[in-house]
Amino acid sequence: MSLAPFGRRRLTVTAVERLGAYSLLRAADPDGPVPAPGQFAMLAAVERWGAGADDRPYVPRAFSVARHRHAEAHFLLEDVGPGTRRLAELCPGEELWALAPLGRGFTAPDEGRRALLVGGGIGIAPLAILQDTLAGEAGEDIEADVVDVGRGAPPDACDVTVLLGFRDRARAEGAALFQGARVATDDGSAGHHGFVTELLAAELERDPHAVVYACGPAAMLEGVRALCEERATPAQLALEAGMACGYGACFGCVVPRRGGGYLRVCVDGPVIDAAELEQIDEHAGAPA
Amino acid sequence: MSLAPFGRRRLTVTAVERLGAYSLLRAADPDGPVPAPGQFAMLAAVERWGAGADDRPYVPRAFSVARHRHAEAHFLLEDVGPGTRRLAELCPGEELWALAPLGRGFTAPDEGRRALLVGGGIGIAPLAILQDTLAGEAGEDIEADVVDVGRGAPPDACDVTVLLGFRDRARAEGAALFQGARVATDDGSAGHHGFVTELLAAELERDPHAVVYACGPAAMLEGVRALCEERATPAQLALEAGMACGYGACFGCVVPRRGGGYLRVCVDGPVIDAAELEQIDEHAGAPA
Amino acid sequence: MSVEFCGLTLAHPVVNGSGTFDALAARGVFGDEQLRERFPFSAYVSKTITLEPRAGNPPPRLWEAPAGLVNSIGLPNKGLERYISEDLPQLAELLGGPEGRPGGGAPVPLITNVMGASAEELTLLLEACDAQAQIAAVELNVSCPNVRTGLDIGADPRQLEDVVRAVRAATGKPLIVKLTPNTADVSACALAAEAGGADAVSLINTLRAMALAPRAGAPRGGGAGEGAPWLGGGTGGLSGPAIRAVALAQVAAVAARVEIPVIGMGGVQSSAHAQDLLDVGATLVAVGTESFRDPAAGARVARGLQPFAARI
């Protein structure tokens, strides 16, 4: 995984675009190392961080790197509170504090195994850069990731299938970040009417040798974890947790570890092997 | 004096113009009673009040009504900290919380006596509406004030002389709010090179029967007070103090009263008869 | 729907924190009619009254902290005698009294907050309040520093129980003890007040705090004053949103231990904050510093509290 420069750094916002129910925030990050898929950043607005609902936000907020191209970092945001709202309101030219890249990302599948990317809601963000990487659509930057993800040798573009679940049509527009994703919506307004875990179950029937990469709400992650456990399918789950620091200092971001004790999502994760987890804690997923 | 509607109300900003070193903030106030000269408002931005230096501002800030015409209130701001900065950054269409009009304003001079208005720095603000009123340049709104200020009978436009002191040329541009004001600057960059109290002393020599109305930094107010005391000239001083509420609730805005005890600037003032005060406390003036 | 509190029937559970709303000053600013019609609290708590008049602390008295306010007001008040002779009649005109409320409607009960340096002083204060039909209940402010120890009288449970027991008999009216938050074990203090005969407890008062004069860079910063205490009173008390989470913990701890009703306060700005205090066991909620930002804050908070909405 890439090491983060020590200390938060200033990034200049280059664009904030709507993508259905989400916002795509782009910021120039000339000094930032190329992140590995699944790594995240702690972000805060330089100006006016605070003074939102209940005088928040105060601490920075965690966001998966959704893309990193030409020294520009992309983040996909869902407005769920004062921090995400403030960030979504940023204008080009305004500045961000960023501490990144942080955490452990995804690990590439063994040679020849298919990658099943399963995203739910805002949890699709880290899967976008993962698809870029695994499918080998490597822009200059991306190659670095491939080496990283591929544990040494850039894999031949491996076979990647993307399954995305959303609550509604507005959120389903987030699928535009992917090439050839299959979509499910809870309300049937787009794609399969139902849960993305149903699509996953079908895929696993067809190809028991696939490797699963998932990120989304706790309920979805738990569904994925259970499915993969039954079939002994390896699964890498990108978790979430309320965080204050993002680099292991506060011990605030824990999830229960299988067999007792806790893992710090920011340094032991956010991508954690499903085998290390028992039932997914309700707070361990993306905002539902 | 005019009573304030109970509870803060939303005003929409109509304009924020630069006036040399100051900003002139204008806001539509359809429901606001016409203030008497010297009355003030407690203002806060509806959005993003807080998150400035040291996570401030928190409580609203006090501002003299500089003008009130056609249901629009004008405030002159000097950026001295997080509250004034936030207000000066407002854009037309953005909203303010306002509690106004508050406090006791100026009282018109007795028939035939000349009014000497003495302002220092940002302290010139309440003198602008006072000149409008005394000089009888009554727009529709203004008449109400005249009645008020004249204690019953609208005076014939009385003889008004305006003396203004500023630190430098940029601040001296604030004089544009007045008709025919005489200016002094500490650095001699505009008008008389020296203190406005020197102009006042000369005026009082010529016309011992004048009545003085002053607002400005503590040192200037003390100079005015002392001059007038020597000559037994009646003087009305518009004081300042750190305020939390503006309506008598917090007891935070006090200045020492002559003969012991304290006066609440927000309800016993801000305009206080010099005879009620001893030496002006360093905190009782406008930001120097 | 209304709230019962120590035998008083209140329209809703929102009152003011002592010293954060001056009904008579507000009457001058907003006028009798408006204030009477839109009075934001279901009961009115007076600023702390002492036996002798007090001028209060020299300025500056306020410091703005992150999401809070540090005050060093020093309990200015006109003293018991003039409070009774001058203020009570005016309060009766505004809030109504035993004979009902001017212009109709139920009167807004008056809770008089008193402070004394000794049981003797407090007894005199309570006896005087007891004789006034206008006063519905008395709140004892025991956050005042003990003249000898410098500690708040209310900080030591044993001392607190003795004081409350010693003065309890001086009035038949409901006796509310306003606890100090500057203590190791606020629920022990609450139990002590209860054992001493209090009919209710209220908390939290402000947290002891301090500020130094602004430094170079800040307006008027730097120079002589820099690094010296800012407040005329030396130290002060912190209130507002900054103390909300501390208040919630103390109110929850107290409500879990005592049988008597609790008035919870500390950083309440919205109905949700008030609901939090009610959910951990408070019977009433007080709005303090938020009233400085908006005199109608109390009504706004009450309006959002189901099922009282209808009443405001």
Added chain:
Amino acid sequence: MSVEFCGLTLAHPVVNGSGTFDALAARGVFGDEQLRERFPFSAYVSKTITLEPRAGNPPPRLWEAPAGLVNSIGLPNKGLERYISEDLPQLAELLGGPEGRPGGGAPVPLITNVMGASAEELTLLLEACDAQAQIAAVELNVSCPNVRTGLDIGADPRQLEDVVRAVRAATGKPLIVKLTPNTADVSACALAAEAGGADAVSLINTLRAMALAPRAGAPRGGGAGEGAPWLGGGTGGLSGPAIRAVALAQVAAVAARVEIPVIGMGGVQSSAHAQDLLDVGATLVAVGTESFRDPAAGARVARGLQPFAARI
């Protein structure tokens, strides 16, 4: 220009608050080289270590308050034995030890923070630390609840003095007592620690606080959890800017009474805040929660403190 503290010579007066910076985790995130070159503190204070390993509290462990953070971490740590066998060697690589610092430069002294439920436990902890050359000083966290009373051991001066006196002999290294702010009279506690033999005191720790789960309207608000305690640990402690004015008052009160040096902390975000604590008598200042917002915060604060600017 440097600072003397209990016989240690420090490059500047800024250290970390215990439990707010994990040097070994940071080493993994930022790499050994960067962290060693840019280490933000002049001494490194460990998270609280206990005799037995602790998993800590169930999540959620954090609540964001106005200008502050409420945490209920629960002192997770690997226990004394593994701290010594696993962490000390790695800390020596990073910060240097008696034989100097890898890559040159003076070592960053290690202050180990320990907590025990009894004098016996504390004695074992101090003896173990005393045997480790890598450890320069020991900080005693007496903010832990007394198993019987539920109160912080450090909240009662008499109890505190006894504990400190009982354990003092267990180490010849400088002994710092970290006081609890949840007490009626923090300077009495500081004097008690001094009388018991402490070489220094540090304060403030977090203020006891609480939060309820977000209500309908807030994301994930409403529903089952609404109105129930949010933190897995039930209650927590408030830190950050919200407590700065309280910290300044307590540090000033303590520094005015004790002879031994004081480490002041609470809400420090800038050099000006640190200067305030130094001006009221602190010898060192600790940066806590602000490091969560920026791991380099400590260096930023120190850089602005004349005359230490040159040293960072």
